[in-house]
Amino acid sequence: MKLRQKLAAVLAATMVVTAVPAMAASTNSLTHGIVVDQKGETITGAGLKIEMKDNVDTTGSMFFVNLENAEWAITGTQTTKVGDLSIEYKTNSKKELQVTIKADGNATAKENFTLPLNAKLTGGEATVSIDGNGSVISDMAPVVFAKTSDAKANVTVGEVKNIYKDGVIADIIIEEGLVGSMDPANGDNGSVKVSLDNTDYEFVNLSSSNIELSKGFSNLNASFDKTTGDEVTLTLDGKSTQAPGRITLKNVRIKLKSSKTPVIGDQIAVTVEGEKVTTTTVKVAEVKGFGNTISMKDDKVVEAVAGTQKAITFSIKENVDDSILENREIEVKLDKGYLSKTNAASQSLTVSAELNGTSETINVTPITNKDGYITGFSFKAPASLSSTKVDEITFKDLKVFVPLNEEGDITLTTTGRALAEEASTVALSVKAPVEVESEALTLKVGLKDQKGGKITIKETDKAMLKANQLIVELPAEQGMTFSKTKPVIKVVEGDLQIGDYEVDGNQVIINVKRASKTASTIEISDFVVSTDRTLPQGSYDVAVKGSALVKTADTILDEEVTVGKVNEEENSFKVEDFIVIGTANTEDLGSNGLKKGTAVFKIGEKSYTMNGVKQEMDAAAYISNGRTMIPVRYIANALGINNTDIFFANNTVTIIAGNKTISMEIGSKIVKLNGVAVRTMETAPVITGDRTYVPVSEIGAILGVEATWDGEAKTATFENK
Structure with missing residues (x-):
């Protein structure tokens, strides 16, 4: 068959299928809403309406109407006439009604009609459904038409x-x-x-x-x-x-x-x-006795992120009538956070208040802390307090400014001569935007370009760091500055993007290019710092701050106001003891705070060299599972650790190296740093010939000491730079 003939045949078949009419169906509905009556009562007046969608002959149709939680109150066979239509119905059982549609003479049955829902209620929700029995009458799922109720109120x-x-x-x-x-x-x-x-x-x-x-x-x-x-x-x-x-x-x-x-x-x-x-x-x-409560709106604590502002709504309510005395003083205070974002002098505070659900003008007097920030307010109880019902004073959408260094619950407390008792509630639950961890940078006085240290900044949720500046800042003491050499900065987790960064005096300034869509982690390492000889020995904190963490519109940062040290502290994360200034410049220390130098151990020999000078040991080095095993005391001495900083107790050896404490249990491959398991070693420490041997390369890695192995010479070299 040619293509044209095939197309013609397909079109002809399509026309034939299209010409076949769809079977008509009915729309079934109740004539009344749900009827309520007592169990055992018979209801009348309600009906089931059958409407045909098309003008279709229903002659000869037989279908069934079924009840649940009700019984038909129809006896015998009954006939209802609608136009040329005769509807004959009879009960097959207490719950089933059989309906047959007939037409008078030669007429056709094309009328809409209604069946009476005369039924006795047996309890619960009474439903009616239709089984169309394959006729032009549509099936209908159960529909509630009546329900029972106790006659008593x-x-x-x-x-x-x-x-x-x-x-x-x-x-x-x-x-x-x-x-x-x-x-x-x-x-x-x-x-x-x-x-x-x-x-x-x-x-x-x-x-x-x-x-x-x-x-x-x-x-x-x-x-x-x-x-x-x-x-x-x-x-x-x-x-x-x-x-x-x-x-x-x-x-x-x-x-x-x-x-x-x-x-x-x-x-x-x-x-x-x-x-x-x-x-x-x-x-x-x-x-109840006289008293009062303070509560948050809907009894819900407001969730907040440090470095932002949140609006709170709370109420002071009497336990019983007359618990609050009109025209007497009431104070409301926060234990953390502020109601102002500056500590400018003579600040005012405006509040939106209601008394028993109706707007009320309440003038408040700010309460400030020693640094000038508003931490609460006082007011006089309204003179319009009710003498016949419990009063409730509500303060709406009061802004609370949460400093960056706050975390945990912020409590709201109310006291005063107008109140029967002091009352408190948790107003906000604050989480930090980031978690900051560090590895200390140990420095010597009077040396330039000393490198080391690491700060890890981990977001607690996505987009905690905004697209803006993130700053790491040295303390303000004279004699300590970042060198022009930039530290190593990288995103080690998540999709946050960082752009250019620069070093400026005592600050490393990082530009966050795009906020994260998944929580991210920034790692900043190999800081380069110069010190002079005037810098006192000891530990120093550094600050992590900047507008990537806090926005001036949301927080208490306000450079136009002389806010003093408190503003700097409360809008930055303090990295405690990050800078460690070691002993005076009488020995050469590495960035890890240990003596610089090179130690070489040879397998099978009872000696090692330290910066080329031979040192005696009373036990020889050996290899176990591919690791060089050396008595722990000689490893420590070679790395500049004093004998007094090596301890043996309870089958555990402990080494104190500056701000790091390393502990290893004999027979266990787990090594702990500052009490936390950080590494699983290839070989566990053992006691041989009354000497405690440890895998030297594992210890060196934890202390930041570079290790190399010369297989031909069978020497292990450890260099602390």
Whole structure:
């Protein structure tokens, strides 16, 4: 067949398939919303509506309508006419209805129709579904059309209140389960009795204003039989007709009877009962002493990163009425962090406040620390405090500036003559943006271009370092500067990008080119530092700082203000004891703080050379598992470590080399540095001939000593530069 003929055949087949009409289907729906009634009652009036999507003949269609949690209240075979349509239905069982559609005479059945959902409720949610039986009537998944409810009203309660001798209790909600079930024309006139279980207290000043009627009771009235006492009765003047009704008893006040004494911790409960109400006892109050609390919004601690600012919202709330005295002083203080980003003189502070949910103007006086930063404020309790309910003073979106060197919880405390007691809460939880680790740089006085040391800066999360300057700064003491030779700087983990960097006096300035998308680590090593002879011996800290860590808009950095040393310290990470100034210039030290020099050990001989000078040993070197084993005392001596810095105890040898402490257990391949396991050696230390042997190359690597092996001469050389 030619290509043209094939295409024609395909098109013809496509037209034939397209011309076949899709089978029509019905849209099935309920005529009413969900009906609520008692178990065992029969509902009528609801229906199941069948609408055909197309004008299709339904003659001869048979389908089935099924119930769950209900039974058909239809007897015999019944027929309903809709136009030319006859709908015949009968029950096959208590839950299944068979429906057959017929047409009168020669007419066709094309009408929409409704089936009555006359059913007895057996409990729970009653559903209806359709099995179309392959006809033009669509299947329908189960749909809830009715549910059962207890005829008696249910009782719930709102937020439990705190009281002392008197106060407002929680709202009490009484809600009908069925329309008209609290009809006052039946039984006990629909009355509700409300009684206090703790009869030391009584209701006071009850009135219609304490009764809120809603839903099906909206157009009715209700009243109490009396205004005081520990038991009262409420009566409705009508019944609900369109929806179940709701009664809410609001702002109900109780007080301690004159002859009684309040008991702190007592639970106050009421019992609600009546012929049309499920008898229920609910807690509505707790007896508490005078006091107050301070709490964060939604009781949630604010998460913050050091070097940024965060807004906090908190409230000071009475435990019971009149715990806060109006027009008396209240102080609010942070234990860390500030409410200002400078320590300029005469600073003011503006707050946004509410009293019991309504905006309130509160003028505050800043409280500053010795360095001039605002750490809190004081104010007078408003004169408009309520005398009938618990008061709550809220401060919204107060900015807290968190210094870079803070970490952990920041606590907010409130005190003052207006308050019954001091109260505190954790306001913020602060994490550091980076973790800084270091290996010390040991220097001698009066020498130029001394190299060594390492600082590792590890982000605690992505993008902690911003695209800006990161600075490593020497202390301000005279006689110590970075040389022009740049240190080695590299990103060893993550995708942070660094650009150019420079050395300027006592600073190494690194430009972070792009923030990370995954937490990253920067390693800075081989610092080159010059010292003069005026520099005192001892240890010195360096600072890691800069706008890559903190932004002037977010933090307390403000170069226009003379802030003193505190600002520098609180906006930098202190790398403690990074610079170690060794002994005076009477010996030549390497960058690791140990004597410079070259030691050569020969396998099988009881001597070694130190800077070309032969030194005697009482035991010979040997090889084990490819490692040169030498008595630990001679290794230490060759590297400039004094005998007094070598210790043997509890089957462990310990070497103190400057700021490094190395420990090894006999028989174990694990070596520890400053108490932390850092290396697994090829060969474990052993005791041979009353001498403790260790693999010398492993120790040299930890101390930063270069090791070489000459296989032909069978010599191990260790050079400390």
